[in-house]
Amino acid sequence: MQSNRPDTDIHELDTKILFKVLYTLNITRHHVVSYPSNHPIIETSATQLLSLLAQLLKLTDRIALGIARDVILVGGDVFERGNAVFRDLANGLFESGVVSLVFNQQVCLPEIVLFCQALGRKREDLIAQGGVSGILARAGVRGIEAKGIDYSAFHSTEMVRIQVAAGAGPEEPGSGLWEHFVGGLMDGTLDTSGSGYVGMDSLDPQAVAEALNRRSYRDEPDERNRPASYESNIVSFMKKLDNEEIESHFRKETLEKLGVFIGKLSPEVRKQFLSSAFRSLAARKDLVEEILANLQKETLLDVFTQIENQQIVVPQAIMTLLGQMSHQRKGDEHLRDVAAARRVSDDEIHNRLKILFREESGDQFIPDSYRESLQSVAATMPGALPQSRRIEELKGSLSTHFVENQVCAIILELIETIDPDEDQARSLSRNLMDLLIYFLETGDYRALAQAHQRLLGFDRESSPFTLPIANEALVFFSSPAIIDEVLAGLDLWGKEKHEGIRALMRQVGAPFVEPLLDRLAEEQGLTMRRFYMACLGDLKHTASQAIQVRLHDRRWYVVRNLVVLLRQINDPEVLTSIGYLVGRSHPKVHLEVLKTYLHFKDPRADRYLVKELENSDMERKLNAVRLCGVSRSPEVIRELTRILDHRGKTEDIFELKRAVLKALAEIGSPAALPAIEDVINTRALWSPVLLNRLKVEAVRSLVHYRDQRAEELLRRIAGGKGDLARLAETALLRGGEGQK
Incomplete structure (x- = not known):
């Protein structure tokens, strides 16, 4: 039926x-x-x-x-x-x-x-x-x-190219420029009335302009995104216009059509279009000049009037071009006056803005007659006129999402304060769950975090029905399906929602630890790995035990990230879990373990450093040297000076010695000065360039030693000749300024 x-x-x-x-x-x-x-x-x-x-x-x-x-x-x-x-x-x-x-x-x-x-x-x-x-x-x-x-x-054809009309010949480069422009201008829009549509068989510039005027008139309240679409289309069009293969007559014909099109636009649409054009072509003054050159004189005068009235936004680079054009057109006094009037220095702009935004000077910019009218209207009102910002806030309070947020707050308040019967409690619980699901689906993770925080705040003194409802809702937050849904939101919503999701995970805590660790282990992108590590770092001790359990993972890069996380948690107890990794793990894992021991100032850290400095592997030794700056151990300092005394001549050795000089400078122990002086006094027939770089590093490092012997050494070097002498003299001057 x-x-x-x-x-x-x-x-x-x-x-x-x-x-x-x-x-x-x-x-x-x-x-x-x-x-x-x-x-x-x-x-x-x-x-x-x-x-x-x-x-x-x-x-x-x-x-x-x-x-x-x-x-x-x-x-x-x-x-x-x-x-x-x-x-x-x-x-x-x-x-x-x-x-x-x-x-x-x-x-x-x-x-x-x-x-x-x-x-x-x-x-x-x-x-x-x-x-x-x-x-x-x-x-x-x-x-x-x-x-x-x-x-x-759609069907296949053996023709290589579809011709526009029989006998028209093959399409030449540039013959479809205007069609591409109009197609891009109208693309992606839906005209339910049909009156604003321009078919590809009716591409007369005047018809296109009239269609755009009608569309703008109908959609005026929602035209906020239109300038962005103009900009992208203009940039695309100009790239095609710049193609060297385009025949000059096609280029000329297209620019003429564009001039007619701009001339037929309504003032409001022309303002939007040209503001976008000038902004997107600020670096291409030649193209702007071509566009303006194809405008009718009447249109050009209208454009300059709009610029003079500041209805069209013009970058400074384009204003310079307009000034040049005004000098070229001696007869067009209006063009020259407009361009000259708009050329303002940065200082003058700054001064004008200071006057404009001075609180007590607002009345200076309102005509007396208009101000009196406003005051007479305001006098008849029971209260002050609402500001536009306040109106927008009031409009926002009527949105579906805002209402749902307020309903959730009311339900949570009711759950905590009233003593409902069983049916009422069940209804409140069901409505609360619906709202939580709604917030999840709409990506409002901050609202979910606030609801969770409120639910956790219910105490044992609440009404008999409060805790069961709260507990049921809290189970929702720890549900594996919901956790998967939240984490899926990272990809679904993109970076815009990442901080909201992070706030929710920080609030809910433990249920997110294992899923985050799983994702961290599999993630290929560096940015998302850092994000997961930051989220786990927020959970601190809540995540610590789960992280330590996974230290036996066979993938070295996973273990490295876990050690970094344990260091960020800042709990010295984690050292008992990572001790077995010293000397038995991948070099990069081993390096992070050493950093962790040094971070907690554990006495074993210096012993581990000395062992690494004695290691024959150059990469491990260099990594260890770069960590030595935080140590104050005499054994570490002695081992570093031994490296300086080594007589190797390879580039790797010199690089290692430069790192040693930087580490010793961070430590600042006078015990290292004799070894540094030996470096400066060294003479060598081989690798003079590398040795000179090392000496430069040695002289620069002396300013970090707060010892009289370091200053005396700098003075002796400054008394000599050459680059090192000039460098030592500069170091002494800087050292003197630092002491002052």
């Missing part, structure tokens, strides 16, 4: 549920692509989506969604324009060729999973199988309709 229920209308649906449906659809799409097909999280998210769809389908037979490149439409209206998650969902559907998506009463769990699997396929596979709609049709799916591009309309 035919149902009489109407199709979807954005105003008739429960927008709160629709909001959740779209969020959950996007999450399910990512889960299906990211996890193995038998992973439980796929069934969990798909089941939740099915439940939400069932709630909406009680109101209508079908839910129809329109898909553009970056927006979703319901009932002909854009739904939540600017929402990052919906933009991601729209882009994913659009890239898979889906332009219309319908859910009906027959939708089921397997169909949802199959649909999301289809969205995860490569475009070539989708085209070969007739798109997402073809995959669904062959599988007998009845509850989901995904209409898209009709790939069957």
Whole structure:
């Protein structure tokens, strides 16, 4: 029997549920692509989506969604324009060729999973199988309709190039410049009325300008992102225009069309377009000059008037060009006056801004008549007029997400303060869990962290129903599926949400330790490894035991990172766990172990350093020398001076000795001065360049010794001749300034 229920209308649906449906659809799409097909999280998210769809389908037979490149439409209206998650969902559907998506009463769990699997396929596979709609049709799916591009309309041809018209000849480089520009300008937009669309068979510059004017008029409240799209399109267009293969007559024709196009734009759209053009082409004054040269005189005068009124933003480099152009056009007095008026020195700009932003000077910039009108209006008001910033805050308080945050705060307050009966307690618990899931799905990890902190604060003196509800909610935070979901958000949401996720992990604590360690062990990227280590470092002693258990991992790079983490935790007790790694591990692990012993000033650290300095392996010895600067052990100092006395002539030996001089300078012990003096007095026939570098390092190091003998040595060297003498004299002067 035919149902009489109407199709979807954005105003008739429960927008709160629709909001959740779209969020959950996007999450399910990512889960299906990211996890193995038998992973439980796929069934969990798909089941939740099915439940939400069932709630909406009680109101209508079908839910129809329109898909553009970056927006979703319901009932002909854009739904939540600017929402990052919906933009991601729209882009994913659009890239898979889906332009219309319908859910009906027959939708089921397997169909949802199959649909999301289809969205995860490569475009070539989708085209070969007739798109997402073809995959669904062959599988007998009845509850989901995904209409898209009709790939069957495309067919192969033996022609090497498709000609524009019969007899027109092959396309020459640059012949499609204007078409590319217009296509890029209009790409990714959806005009539900049809009046703003320009077909590729109607590319007259005036028609394109009029279409852009109409689109701007309709979308004016949401035009915040338009300048960015202009900039990217202008840059792309100018790159094509710069192509050396383009015939000059095509270039000239395209620039003439661009001039006509700019001339036919409305003042508001022209302001946006030229501001973007000047900003993106600030380094290409030659191209700006070509564009301006193709404008009609009337248009050029209008442009200069807009610049004079500061309606068009012009970088200083372009203003210089305008000044030059004004001198070239002697007859155009207006052009010269505008350019001259806009050339202002940096100091003058600074002084003007100081005057403008002086608190007590605000009235100077408001006309008297207008100020009197404002005061008369304000006098009739019961209170002060709200500021625009306050209005924006009030608008934000009406958003769905803000309301959900406040509802969560109220529920937590009720749980702690009232004494509900069993049914009320169950209802509060269910609503709280729904909100926690909502925050997880929308990526509001800070709200989750705040809720967890509040739940932990409930004490034993709370009402009898408080603790069971709190405990149930706390179990949610420690659930493996939820932890996986939070960590998956690192990839799903990107860097924007990393700090929020880190705050949540820091708040929840122990349940995240093992999953973080697993991810750290497998992560290939340096940035994410550092992020995981920072998160584990936040957990400090909570993570310490789990880290120590994993020190027996066979992968040296994993053990190295674990030793670094234990050092960051700053607990000397960890030394008992890493002692066995000394001398028995990979050199890089061994180095981090030595750093850890030195960090905690353990007496064994100096013994380990001496052993490393005696080692025949040059790399291990050099690493040990670089750590010696924090030691004050006489044994370590003696071993370092022995290295200086070594008579080797290779470049490695000289590099090692330079590192020794730096370490001894950090220590600053006078016991090293005789060895340093020997280096400075050394004469050699071989490797004079390397030896001279070593002597320079030795002289520079002397300023770090707070001993009279070091100063006397510098004075003796300064009394001589050559580069070392000049270097010693400079060192003495700097040393004298430091003492003052």
